Amino acid sequence: MRFVVFLFLLHAILFAEDFITKMEYAKMLYANPRGIGCNLCHGQKGEGTVIAKYKDKGKQKELRAPDITKTSREKFQQAFASTHTVMPRYFLTNNEIEMLYFYVTSEVNK
Numbered sequence: 001m002r003f004v005v006f007l008f009l010l011h012a013i014l015f016a017e018d019f020i021t022k023m024e025y026a027k028m029l030y031a032n033p034r035g036i037g038c039n040l041c042h043g044q045k046g047e048g049t050v051i052a053k054y055k056d057k058g059k060q061k062e063l064r065a066p067d068i069t070k071t072s073r074e075k076f077q078q079a080f081a082s083t084h085t086v087m088p089r090y091f092l093t094n095n096e097i098e099m100l101y102f103y104v105t106s107e108v109n110k
Contacts, residue, residue: 026103034090038100041065041087046104051086068104076101 020028030046031037043049048067053060063086068076080090080097092100 026099029096029099030103033092033096036088042068073101
């Protein structure tokens with residue numbers, strides 16, 4: 001019996017990477033990378049949304065988050081390296097940025 005339990009635990013440890021798929025991890029990261037989800041501004045799939053509407057000198061204006069589904073990998077990575085007036089700094093690892101890029105450019109996501 002102990003041997004069976006040992007084999008089960010060994011199998012679970014060796015194949016633990018299959019516990020969550022790449023897409024599931026990327027989706028989870030997109031929804032909450034560091035407390036503020038990308039989806040709150042860029043939409044559920046990265047399509048971009050209106051963040052706020054306001055008036056400036058009597059004219060109706062809106063603040064929009066861009067569609068990031070067709071952004072190049074280089075521009076996507078640069079967005080995390082630079083400071084923005086609206087987008088928070090996330091301090092993501094290169095792997096996390098790659099996962100986010102995978103998520104927003106994936107055909108499964110569309």
